[in-house]
Amino acid sequence: MDYKEKRKLILETREEREKLSVHSAINMFIRSRRLKNLTSNTTTSYSQALGKLYNFLNENDIGKVNEVILEDIQEFIQTRIDEGNSAPTINKYLRSLRAFFNFLHGAGYLIENPMDTIENLVEEKRILRTLNHKQVKLLLDMPNLSTPAGYRNYVFMLLILDTGLRMEEAITLSIDGIYWTERTLRVFGKGRKERLVPFSDILAVHMDEYLRLRTETDSSEFFVNINGQPLKRRTVQEEISDYGKKARIKGVRVSCHTLRYTFARNYVLNGGDVVSLMRIMGHKSLHMAQLYTEMFQTDISKQHDKFSPVSSIFN
Structure with missing residues (x-):
């Protein structure tokens, strides 16, 4: 040619x-x-x-x-x-x-890309609503722990409060992804990116107990419904929201996102650093983790007032 x-x-x-x-x-x-x-x-x-x-x-x-x-x-x-x-x-x-x-x-279907000069809209700074300790206790008192479904929901909420997992990550958590000895969970975040997330001894006790009560099933997912099938997202969202209404929690929407933000807030207040928070929560950049620290700066200031050596001398 x-x-x-x-x-x-x-x-x-x-x-x-x-x-x-x-x-x-x-x-x-x-x-x-x-x-x-x-x-x-x-x-x-x-x-x-x-x-x-x-x-x-x-x-x-x-x-x-x-x-x-x-x-x-x-x-x-x-x-x-x-x-x-x-x-x-x-x-x-x-x-x-x-x-x-x-x-x-x-792929060669366009000579000019119409998105080349399009920029994202400026977003207002997000206000991350979280639950305080009293509200967390009220919420955790709502599930009926004497029933398999109630205990499952209790453990599900504890899991997010203890690890900061996204709802999708918690729902799809597999039994094989729980490393009991190392106290870590293997989860797949956005883009199927794998990461290991630590969990506490207290959560381990409740997860182990739930596993004993869990419906016999061939499903690999840790959380299942009474028929042994994987949980549906809408079901989880509605049940947690209902617990919030029964607990009469006001001023904050009770959801899996809220539980995740509550984890982040407590992690920061307890002295956790931004880099480890980013890794635990599965953020690709420091932006969101830094946003958490900015949002909770008021709480950090209160902690400083409470524990400041100088304040304690004059008080």
């Missing part, structure tokens, strides 16, 4: 690639993500964001990926704002869109 024939073939191939429909491109991208063995939550997040983009483009008669320009993305962002989406939610969409268009650009 001579130079001119080769050049013509390349241009024809490029032209065909750029005629790819948005619908086909989205399906291709989602398939590629599944082949990377990403979690179902991650692929669902991609599907939701790209579904909203597809609807927006379809409403504006944009059917091919090479027709998408910078202004389309900017208008899409504005429609999300107009519909009341928060900055964190929109930024979550933008992460999915960025991955999508980077994929198309890298």
Whole structure:
């Protein structure tokens, strides 16, 4: 093949690639993500964001990926704002869109990437609501420990309070991932990244007891329902929320996220350092761990007032 024939073939191939429909491109991208063995939550997040983009483009008669320009993305962002989406939610969409268009650009389906100059929205500083010691005790008093389900929920909440695991990580914790002698748990966080998380002797006692009461099943998951099947996320969320209502806890939403933040707060107040907190909680960067220390700075100041040697002399 001579130079001119080769050049013509390349241009024809490029032209065909750029005629790819948005619908086909989205399906291709989602398939590629599944082949990377990403979690179902991650692929669902991609599907939701790209579904909203597809609807927006379809409403504006944009059917091919090479027709998408910078202004389309900017208008899409504005429609999300107009519909009341928060900055964190929109930024979550933008992460999915960025991955999508980077994929198309890298595969040669786009010459120009419309996401190149798109920046995330500025987010307001998050206020992390946590439970105080009294509220934690009230919450833990709610499950009926005489029933398998009640004791399971009690241990589930203790687990997050003791280790800071995400709800997904706690639900999918496997029996084989519990190293009793070393007092560590093998968990898989976001992106299936594996890490080891330490747990206390007190939690070990309750986990061991739950294992004795646990329904006989072939399931590898540590936590199961009364039928021996893995727990459903919605069930866990609803039951923990109900405990919060029964305990009449006010001013803070009772959820797995709240229990996780409560762990972080107590870890910091008890003298834990940012780097180890980051590793325990599975954060890829120091940003979130630093956010915890900033949010709980007031508590640290109170601790200082309470234990300051100088204050104790004059008091």
